Amino acid sequence: MAKSAKVPTIIDKPMGFCPGCGHGIAIRLIAECLETLGYDSNVIFGIGVGCSSLLGGGLQTDRLHCPHGRASAVCTAFKRVMPETMVIAYQGDGDAYSIGLSQTTNAMYRNEKFTLFVINNTLYGMTGGQMSSTTMPGQKTSTSPLGRDCGATGLPMRFPEMVASQFNAAYVARGTVINPAHINKLKGYIINALEAQKYNEGYSIVEILAPCPTNWGMTPVNAMAHIQETLIPYYPLGEFKTREKK
Amino acid sequence: MAEIMKGNHAIAEAAVRAGVTFYAGYPITPSSEIMEYLSGRLPELGRVFIQAESEVAGITMVMGAAACGVRALTASSGPGISLKQEGISCISDEELSCVVINVARYGNGLGTLFSSQCDYLRETRGGGNGDYRCIVLCPESVQEAVDLMALAYELSEKYRIVSTLLTEGALGQMMEPCVLPEFIDPPKVSWGFDGKYSYKKVGIFDRNPYQEGIDLRKKHECIKENEQRFETIDVEDADYVFVAYGLPARSVKGAIKELQAEGHKVGLIRLITAWPFPEKAFSVVNSHVKGFISVEASATGQVVEDVALYSKKSGFGHVPAYCLLNIYGIPAIRDTKENFKKIIAGEIKEVF
Numbered sequence: 057m058a059k060s061a062k063v064p065t066i067i068d069k070p071m072g073f074c075p076g077c078g079h080g081i082a083i084r085l086i087a088e089c090l091e092t093l094g095y096d097s098n099v100i101f102g103i104g105v106g107c108s109s110l111l112g113g114g115l116q117t118d119r120l121h122c123p124h125g126r127a128s129a130v131c132t133a134f135k136r137v138m139p140e141t142m143v144i145a146y147q148g149d150g151d152a153y154s155i156g157l158s159q160t161t162n163a164m165y166r167n168e169k170f171t172l173f174v175i176n177n178t179l180y181g182m183t184g185g186q187m188s189s190t191t192m193p194g195q196k197t198s199t200s201p202l203g204r205d206c207g208a209t210g211l212p213m214r215f216p217e218m219v220a221s222q223f224n225a226a227y228v229a230r231g232t233v234i235n236p237a238h239i240n241k242l243k244g245y246i247i248n249a250l251e252a253q254k255y256n257e258g259y260s261i262v263e264i265l266a267p268c269p270t271n272w273g274m275t276p277v278n279a280m281a282h283i284q285e286t287l288i289p290y291y292p293l294g295e296f297k298t299r300e301k302k
Numbered sequence: 303m304a305e306i307m308k309g310n311h312a313i314a315e316a317a318v319r320a321g322v323t324f325y326a327g328y329p330i331t332p333s334s335e336i337m338e339y340l341s342g343r344l345p346e347l348g349r350v351f352i353q354a355e356s357e358v359a360g361i362t363m364v365m366g367a368a369a370c371g372v373r374a375l376t377a378s379s380g381p382g383i384s385l386k387q388e389g390i391s392c393i394s395d396e397e398l399s400c401v402v403i404n405v406a407r408y409g410n411g412l413g414t415l416f417s418s419q420c421d422y423l424r425e426t427r428g429g430g431n432g433d434y435r436c437i438v439l440c441p442e443s444v445q446e447a448v449d450l451m452a453l454a455y456e457l458s459e460k461y462r463i464v465s466t467l468l469t470e471g472a473l474g475q476m477m478e479p480c481v482l483p484e485f486i487d488p489p490k491v492s493w494g495f496d497g498k499y500s501y502k503k504v505g506i507f508d509r510n511p512y513q514e515g516i517d518l519r520k521k522h523e524c525i526k527e528n529e530q531r532f533e534t535i536d537v538e539d540a541d542y543v544f545v546a547y548g549l550p551a552r553s554v555k556g557a558i559k560e561l562q563a564e565g566h567k568v569g570l571i572r573l574i575t576a577w578p579f580p581e582k583a584f585s586v587v588n589s590h591v592k593g594f595i596s597v598e599a600s601a602t603g604q605v606v607e608d609v610a611l612y613s614k615k616s617g618f619g620h621v622p623a624y625c626l627l628n629i630y631g632i633p634a635i636r637d638t639k640e641n642f643k644k645i646i647a648g649e650i651k652e653v654f
Contacts, residue, residue, distance in 0.1 A: 066499075072507070098497040102366070103506070113505030118495040120369045121506050123392045126362040129354070133366025133374075134495070136350045137324060141497035159362070162355040 064091045066099075071114035073107065076276025078266025079175055081233040082242075083111055086144065086173060089246045093254060095142040100134050102127040104147030104156075107181040111146055125156025128163035128172065135170045142253060143170035150180040150188040153213050157189070160215070164259050167224050171249045172261040174215070177268035178287065185271030189213040192286060197271070212290060216263045220296035226258030228297040232265040232288070234280040245295065252299050265291055304479035309444045309469065310335035312480050313403065316451035317375050318343055321488035322401075324374040326352040326363035328382060331415050332471040333405035336377040357382040361389030361402070368398035371494015373455050377403035379471070380413040383421065383429075390464055391430030399458035399491065401451075402436070403467045405474040408599070408630035416630035417471030419548060419599040425468050426577040426608070433515070435522060436464040437529065438576040440547040444478040446574075452483060459491055461525055468576060470548050470599070472632060525578055532580035533572040536562070537587045540569030542642070545609045546597040547573035549632045554597050557638035568642070579608050584616035593652070595624045595645060597638060603627055603653055610654035622652030 064087035073079045090096040101119035103112050104127050112121055122130040127145040135143040145152070152160045152174045160172065179197050180186040186199040190212045194203040206212075220228040227249050231242030242264065249260035265287050267279035274282060307315070314336045317325075325340045337353070344351040350367070354360035360376050367374035378386060383404050393400055404425060408418030428434045437457050441447035447469055454465040493501045535558065537543050544554045551572040558568045571583040594613050596606035606625035613621055626633065626641045644650045 097499070100370075100495050100497055109506050113507050117499050118497055118501070119503070120366065120396070120495075123362055123365075123388050126358070126389075129359040129362035130366035130369075132352065132359075133324065133326065133350075133363040134370060136352065137367050137370040137372055138495070138497065141495075158355060159359050162359065 064088050064096060066090065066096045066116045067114060068116040069114055071110045073110060074270045076267055076269040076279055077107070078177065078233045078264065079107055079110065081239060082173065082175055082264050082266065083114070085239065085243050085246055087115065089243065089250055090142065092247065093250055095250070095254070098140070099142040099144065100138065102131040102134060102143070102145045104145070104151035106148045106151050106183070108146050108148045108151060108175060109182070125151050125154070126159050127151070128156065128159040128168070131170045132163050132166070132168045135168060139169070142250060145170060145172040147172065147174055148181065149174060149176040149178065149190040153189040153215055164219050164223055164225060164261070167258045169253055169256055169258055171253045174261065174263045175266045176263050176291065177266045178212070179268065179271055181268050181271055185268070192290065214291060216261060216296050219261055224258065225260065225297055227252040227260040227299050229295045230263040230265065230291060230293050232283055232293060234267070234283050238293070248299060257299060304481050306477050306479050307444065308335060308475065308477050309447060310405065310474040311339050312444050312482070313447050313451065313467070313469070313474070314339035314343065315482055316448040318347065319483050319485045320452040320455055321373045321486055322375045323349040323372045324364070324367035325350070325376065326354045326367070327360040327376040327378060328354050328357045330379050330382040332407055332417070332474050333377045333379045333382070333403065335474065336403060336405070357385035358388060361386040364400050365389050365393045365396070365398065368393060368400040369396065369495055371491045373488055374400045375403070377405065379405045380407045380409065381411065387430035390436065391428070391432050391434070393464055394428070394434040394436070395432065397462040398493070399455070399462055399464070401454045401458060401465045401467060403469065405469050405471055407471045414630070415471065417473070417549070417599065417632070418630040419470060419550065419604070420601070421468070422576060422598070422600065422604040423607070425466055426579070433518065435577050436466045437461070437525065438466045438468050440468040440573060440576050441473065442548055442552045442572065444473065444476070445480040447473065448480050448482060452486060455488065457529060461521060463521070463525070472549055529575060530578050530580040530582050531574035532583045533574060534583050534586060535570040537569035537571060537583070539567060539588050541567040541588070541592045542595055542645070543587055543591055544568065544570045544595045544597055545573070545605065546570065547576060547605070550597050550599055550628070553632050553635055554638055556635040557642070560635060561639060561642060566642070579612055581612040581615060584613055584618065587618070591618065591621055593622045593624055593645065594618070595626060595642065597626045597633055599628055599630050599632070601627060601629045606653050623654040624650060625653045
């Protein structure tokens with residue numbers, strides 16, 4: 057894979073993420089992959105509500121700030137109207153899975169031919185760290201101050217596994233941004249997801265485990281270690297559905 | 303040549319001819335025939351039809367299509383239109399254009415299947431959260447509904463605002479002769495996405511809500527000034543002026559004809575745009591008018607509030623505003639005449 061040292065041209069200006077946040081790495085990777093595939097000037101983003109919204113101020117691309125949770129419905133329309141354009145839904149776990157589960161699942165159910173990237177940091181970041189569908193058992197958040205009680209609130213949702221096992225998606229993977237080796241692997245997943253769309257193979261999704269030092273109350277380094285030690289055992293990394301060989 | 307068509311089918315075909323290339327929606331009586339018709343017709347023409355998983359998804363898909371600059375449509379009724387308010391508010395916020403059809407049915411919550419005008423206040427006040435209005439067009443016949451469809455898009459694109467075609471259950475379900483409009487190829491809008499970022503958007507966090515508010519007010523004032531549409535009948539020398547829209551207005555036309563034959567001096571203001579409210583119609587009303595009478599299919603009286611407000615604004619603050627409410631359905635000519643006589647006898651009191 058070509059190494060891209062320069063900042064992709066569609067990245068316009070700094071985005072206002074907290075120190076140690078994973079969004080910046082994910083967005084940089086997506087932008088690099090779009091450039092690699094020649095789609096950096098043929099792309100539309102449907103942007104979620106939450107920290108993912110910050111993408112909207114930083115990329116020189118067509119993008120729409122979607123109603124909370126509805127990016128998959130918006131992107132369904134983008135792709136149906138403009139099938140030759142790369143369409144990307146960029147959302148967090150609260151947006152895509154909690155409030156947006158209906159739209160996210162139904163777009164996947166219809167096998168809409170766009171790509172969803174979900175930044176999973178196990179809580180609602182922008183609103184102050186509330187519990188989401190992916191909050192870990194026992195995790196303290198601003199709405200689970202005693203730690204998440206899964207008996208009353210459900211188990212953390214593993215959406216990519218559901219997509220891969222139940223539905224007819226083209227490509228499903230989960231990666232993370234905690235070190236260069238994982239970042240390189242994640243970049244491969246992103247390329248695959250976008251290529252699945254490019255070749256009209258069907259719906260593709262990559263979930264990205266990302267640190268939220270601010271709301272986890274951790275240093276950036278400890279937040280990366282928390283992903284390695286606590287999240288990855290529950291949210292395994294890898295490809296859950298690979299593209300069919302043509 | 304005129305064809306006999308069911309209202310919902312005629313409206314759907316008019317939408318096709320107005321250049322609608324995208325429909326997304328969810329079934330609900332009495333609007334479902336619109337999507338049923340389009341589910342076959344749009345793919346036949348290489349256009350997009352999606353049966354969405356909910357009204358929420360349907361309007362949000364319309365938002366996506368509208369952002370790509372194509373003519374997008376959704377239709378629903380009652381609680382379905384309630385669910386669409388999130389999307390309508392967001393489309394308004396993004397200043398995209400689209401048309402929403404409300405084939406109104408009566409009732410709160412899930413409501414009923416009766417034809418009604420109970421959504422008047424919601425439709426004319428924006429409907430969702432925030433500070434916006436939608437242009438509301440309310441036809442009285444299948445022919446007028448068909449004729450208003452292209453206009454709904456033209457206005458929506460001219461002002462970058464949501465247009466609502468506010469029909470009624472009975473208008474959607476009834477069959478009437480109508481002449482369908484010609485096919486048009488709509489002009490390309492400047493704000494449609496092309497994937498190349500040709501249309502520059504202000505960053506989500508770089509927006510200036512104060513300046514946007516000032517611009518929004520100017521836009522709304524401009525629409526109010528230029529886009530009022532209405533029909534008047536004999537208001538210049540009327541003692542009493544009826545105000546109504548849609549099918550009740552058609553019924554009132556019959557009532558005033560009979561009342562005039564009996565010697566009563568009555569007239570009618572028929573709203574074609576419910577927003578902007580046609581206040582200009584009041585400027586031609588007899589300066590000695592004795593009362594305005596709203597005739598509407600609601601239980602609580604909604605149109606009458608606007609009648610009172612705009613008659614006051616037009617210098618008729620001292621003139622009473624009455625309200626005849628038949629809750630749902632279409633008022634019978636007989637009932638309107640009887641109630642009119644009760645009004646002049648002082649047996650029905652004014653609302654304002």
